[in-house]
Amino acid sequence: MEEEVKLHGMWASPFSRRVELALKLKAIPYQYIEEDLSNKTPSLLRYNPVHKKVPVLVHNDKPVAESMVIIEYMDETWENNPFLPRDPYERAMARFYAKFIDDKLLPTLAKLGQTAGKEKEETIEEIHEQQKVLEDELKGKQFFGGQRIGYLDIVAMILVWLHLTGSITGQKVLSTEKFPLIYEWIERVMKMEVVNECLIPEEKRQDWIQLAQRAPKSASN
């Protein structure tokens, strides 16, 4: 049966980019539909009536919403280059740290743009504490997934985004001196073509910083 895969996404959304990376890692051909979140396509609203958000993966006209649900669906449908380990305990660990990034790190980063002075310093301190959790998870490993890029690496790409935007804003939120393993991981994944293809293009990075500072909650996912 001919496979038809479409992704409704948005260039500035880390959740959308995450799914694109997953698609490229599995070498799944797909059609990309860029959504204007202020003027969503009727298709998007039909495919995700509950949340009306991106990303939405449509596989042979069957929609899947929520980035982590999409990624697990992909892992179960296309078995090449598996994202999750086989062992149930290892899987639980990968899911735990991915949830940690989504529930803790991302909201703290979103808060950063809204803070100044002492509150900003406290928020940066909070980010450093969260980074420590991820640094510990990298001990003895090349990637979060072990020898190869996996589920948690895909979600942790937000660290790469931060590193790139940090160079532009001059604001070193990501403490690479304190967290050398994360820094090494960033350098390692940035050598991968598929990772670079899914990063915010250089010419759009300034726009992204402004967008991130204005909207406390991402309009996607």
Add this chain to the structure above:
Amino acid sequence: MGDEDVVLLDFWPSPFGMRVRIALAEKEIKYEYKEEDLRNKSDLLLKMNPVHKKIPVLIYNGKPVCESLIQVQYIDEILPHKSPLLPTDPYQRAIARFWGDFVDNKIYDLGRKLWTTKGEEQEAAKKEFIECLKLLEGELGNKAYFGGENLGYVDVVLVPFYSWFYAYEKCGNFSIETECPKLIAWAKRCMEKDTVSKSLPDQDKIYDFVLHLKKVFGIE
């Protein structure tokens, strides 16, 4: 399954803990239940969940698994053939995970607003709460359970909140059954199963607990 050492660190009114109790019961996994005093957390809890310091924590042969949805999936994956909670088809699994995620993101916070707020804020929470339950009714359709003919992942994720419905109704001054009769019928159907009824505390006990919390936090 041999003699595995399974411990659940929990707090009796927690809907998140209830999810794990149901999943363990469905799989007939014997475990030791340890009640935590959340104002005086045990060293074991702090050691097993250093990141969040929260219950429930499932300790399986000395190794901790945290976060209720992750725990339920883990339990399902270690004994996949016994009372499977997630379906086998990847698309059906995605749908189940989507709704599990929906319940997790919406129901607890909205429910909390029902007993901690008043006036306009409470009315808005009530409205959204009912809308969410109606969406879930839509997903349930004519099935006996979200899992089809048997209890599934979404059932396990959602049904614990049924023990809190009476408290929500009293505090919010409304009737969930009037608004969502199908959902209440579903909940009662779940409660006919021992695995569920023995995992959920009495609705009256939860209401008393909520009244106690309101006093402690000075909420009217």
